[in-house]
Amino acid sequence: MRLLILLFGLLLGLGIAQAQVRDFDRITESGILRVALYQNFPPYSYEQDGQPRGVDYELAKALAEGLGLKLDVMWAPPGEKLDDDLRDYIWRGRVTAQGQLADVMLRVPYDRDYAQMRNELGELVNELVVMFGPYQRERWQLAFDRRRLTEVPSIVALRQHPVGVEVESVPSFYLSSVQGGMLSQETRHYPTPKLAFAAMQGGEVDAVMALRGEVDWLVHEADDPQLALAENAYPDMGRQIWEIGMAVHETNRQLAYALEEQLENMILDGSLERLYARYGLRYEKPEQYQ
Known part of the structure; x- marks a missing residue:
């Protein structure tokens, strides 16, 4: 021993x-x-x-x-x-x-x-x-499909529109809890932002939220003019930049x-x-x- x-x-x-x-x-x-x-x-x-x-x-x-x-x-x-x-x-x-x-x-x-x-x-x-x-x-960014969501001036516009996020991420916790859980039923979880984005392309969700760099890159790679970047703020989120x-x-x-x-x-x-x-x-x- x-x-x-x-x-x-x-x-x-x-x-x-x-x-x-x-x-x-x-x-x-x-x-x-x-x-x-x-x-x-x-x-x-x-x-x-x-x-x-x-x-x-x-x-x-x-x-x-x-x-x-x-x-x-x-x-x-x-x-x-x-x-x-x-x-x-x-x-x-x-x-x-x-x-x-x-x-x-x-x-x-x-x-x-x-x-x-x-x-x-x-x-x-x-x-x-x-x-x-x-x-x-760095900051958070939302992308959406214009075919199903006209614009996103605020997160209120996401009501009745499913949003894809990475599981256990800041966007996941935020969208699930903001304003008393207003969007909790619309929040869909995926293993990665890329899979959430693919779900938007496939019509499963109408928007995706992730890091700005991740979203910018995915939109760039998709090369689809119907995919847009939102310019809304995220109230009650804490540090956003x-x-x-x-x-x-x-x-x-x-x-x-x-x-x-x-x-x-x-x-x-x-x-x-x-x-x-x-x-x-x-x-x-x-x-x-x-």
């Missing part, structure tokens, strides 16, 4: 040793920038015909090239919470990845309140993480500074907006660049 305990301790020690942060010098010496991107998350990061695609993938590639490095993608299946993802890819590592860490992770909310969040003991939840480099503003940025280990600020410099150039010269446009997405600059 003692031998087993010692062996377990040795293996655990080896796993921890592998989960080491590569500082900026080691990254440049290796010639590779290791970036964590969410897996199967179109239009941001996904694979098509075995090739990586998406605006986050192309941004990561451009940032790596700007630093004279090659991109190495770590596909990240999303955890239950963002805290889990930051732990698995930025500061502790995943057991299934032999403790390997990413140098940087994309599509992390750039939010001071979240960055300063504390647990029940008063400790910073993400004290080992630096969130930086906001590169876009937020910024998306990046994250590194708190000891790797030199990498963060270098990436921010590359990112700023891409935002100011319009190349990031053009990147988004190639996927049919509207691009909204972060507040500090407006």
Whole structure:
């Protein structure tokens, strides 16, 4: 039994040793920038015909090239919470990845309140993480089919019109509860926004609500003039607009500074907006660049 305990301790020690942060010098010496991107998350990061695609993938590639490095993608299946993802890819590592860490992770909310969040003991939840480099503003978006719904000036227009949403998403909770559950009977749940959108194309629902980037991309890919984007607000929803940025280990600020410099150039010269446009997405600059 003692031998087993010692062996377990040795293996655990080896796993921890592998989960080491590569500082900026080691990254440049290796010639590779290791970036964590969410897996199967179109239009941001996904694979098509075995090739990586998406605006986050192309941004990561451009940032790596700007630093004279090659991109190495770590596909990240999303955890239950963002805290889990930051732990698995930025500061502790995943057991299934032999403790390997990413140098940087994309599509992390750039939010001071979240960055300063504390647990029940008063400790910073993400004290080992630096969130930086906001590169876009995100919001919720509704698309609808003009053949069954003339316009959507407000959510009241959705009465008696089924709406497709991703299961256990913010739109799901919102539409199921807003104004005393006014739309709860009209809310239809699907495994992904893409399947909800397919249901709208098939006539099962009259509208779809998801992230603006997801909706923009799906409408762009459908190329159907009868599909429209609503411009309504979402009363009682709370935060409807937020910024998306990046994250590194708190000891790797030199990498963060270098990436921010590359990112700023891409935002100011319009190349990031053009990147988004190639996927049919509207691009909204972060507040500090407006």
